[in-house]
Amino acid sequence: MNKKILVAYFSHSGNTREIAIQIHKNIGSNIFEIQSVNPYPSEYNEVVEQAKQELQSGYQPELKTAVKDMKSYEAVFIGYPNWWGTIPRPVAAFLSKHDFSGKTIVPFCTHEGSRLGRSITDITRLCPQSTVLNGLAVRGREVKNAQNEVSEWLRKIGMIE
Numbered sequence: 001m002n003k004k005i006l007v008a009y010f011s012h013s014g015n016t017r018e019i020a021i022q023i024h025k026n027i028g029s030n031i032f033e034i035q036s037v038n039p040y041p042s043e044y045n046e047v048v049e050q051a052k053q054e055l056q057s058g059y060q061p062e063l064k065t066a067v068k069d070m071k072s073y074e075a076v077f078i079g080y081p082n083w084w085g086t087i088p089r090p091v092a093a094f095l096s097k098h099d100f101s102g103k104t105i106v107p108f109c110t111h112e113g114s115r116l117g118r119s120i121t122d123i124t125r126l127c128p129q130s131t132v133l134n135g136l137a138v139r140g141r142e143v144k145n146a147q148n149e150v151s152e153w154l155r156k157i158g159m160i161e
């Protein structure tokens with residue numbers, strides 16, 4: 001695999017991180033965690049309410065760090081939990097703050113039933129000059145057993161042989 005690939009992910013409770021690590025191990029890519037400066041509350045109802053408000057207002061939280069050499073990547077995996085049917089706002093901020101034009105974006109998400117929801121449409125809207133591939137959706141409670149599903153998907157989209 002000659003392409004330079006980045007796996008960027010946001011994870012609140014660890015499920016998406018698990019899939020991000022599996023992808024990173026399969027393809028030997030670099031890995032980057034998207035983190036907001038102000039962490040989200042750990043209490044479920046609180047984060048659900050905060051995420052709802054942020055989505056409604058279109059809020060883009062400040063991120064801890066940026067990817068320094070984004071230019072050098074041809075393909076970027078973007079991982080996230082499905083929050084209210086779409087990408088969490090830190091992921092929207094990440095997509096807005098970097099230049100993805102000409103790159104391939106490979107979405108993957110974890111969820112509790114809504115799969116990718118409308119996240120692909122929303123990613124495409126934020127990155128109109130990128131090629132957005134079909135994403136992988138894994139149920140949050142199944143991430144530990146998803147190795148085969150992940151590697152089959154990577155093979156199908158041509159990321160591994």
Ligand SMILES: Cc1cc2nc3c(=O)[nH]c(=O)nc-3n(C[C@H](O)[C@H](O)[C@H](O)COP(=O)(O)O)c2cc1C
Pocket residue numbers: 010011012013014015016017044047048049051052080081082083084085086110111112113114115139140141
């Ligand atoms: C704020 C919030 C909103 C959520 N909204 C949805 C949703 O709309 N549909 C769904 O299937 N799961 C939803 N979930 C469940 C998460 O997508 C799921 O638990 C995911 O695996 C969490 O990933 P993480 O551990 O990487 O944070 C939501 C969870 C949170 C905290």
